[in-house]
Amino acid sequence: MDALLGRAWWMLALRGAAGILFGLLALFWPGLTLLLLVAMFAAYALIGGIAAVSAAIRNRSIRTDWWIPLLLGLCMIASGVIALAAPGVTALVLITLMGANAIVTGVFDLIAWVRLKRRGRTQWLLLCIGSLSILFGIFVLVYPGAGALALVWMIGTYAIVTGALLLVLGLGARNWRGADLRDKQNAPLHS
Numbered sequence: 001m002d003a004l005l006g007r008a009w010w011m012l013a014l015r016g017a018a019g020i021l022f023g024l025l026a027l028f029w030p031g032l033t034l035l036l037l038v039a040m041f042a043a044y045a046l047i048g049g050i051a052a053v054s055a056a057i058r059n060r061s062i063r064t065d066w067w068i069p070l071l072l073g074l075c076m077i078a079s080g081v082i083a084l085a086a087p088g089v090t091a092l093v094l095i096t097l098m099g100a101n102a103i104v105t106g107v108f109d110l111i112a113w114v115r116l117k118r119r120g121r122t123q124w125l126l127l128c129i130g131s132l133s134i135l136f137g138i139f140v141l142v143y144p145g146a147g148a149l150a151l152v153w154m155i156g157t158y159a160i161v162t163g164a165l166l167l168v169l170g171l172g173a174r175n176w177r178g179a180d181l182r183d184k185q186n187a188p189l190h191s
Helices: 002-007 009-028 034-058 067-085 091-118 124-142 148-173 176-186
Strands: none
Touching (some): 009 148, 034 091, 067 091, 091 124, 091 148, 124 148
């Protein structure tokens, strides 16, 4: 899993950058209409989903666990397509869609964290991202009646925090592949 993320570091960084951009737009554009919020969420979900699917497909011949980013990407793409297909969606359905997306992506991030931990890599950022996503999703689903402005602030803050963590993780993962190759080269030869 660490080698997969090392080769696909750009997927994490792109997902993080899209999250930061989405969050900043949501926070600094407080007069957002629900339709614009739906469009922004759809763009965020589609960009992150396409990046994850692309990384999974590129690495499917090398890794047996390539299906994790594939499922994550497909979930995100489905969320984006649903948001685009029904732009007049009500606030409650939008909240449910965003909450469900956050929970599912959080679970897949935690699965990746467990797999990395088994390989001796302790990536606390991935643990934080997955946990924050799940907590955000649960909160959104439990308290759907939050006001529109509160929803925008909550979504914007969540997107910026998880986006920043993903960006840092992605940039850090860029070095994993090189470290794995150095470890293999320095390993003692058995006769």
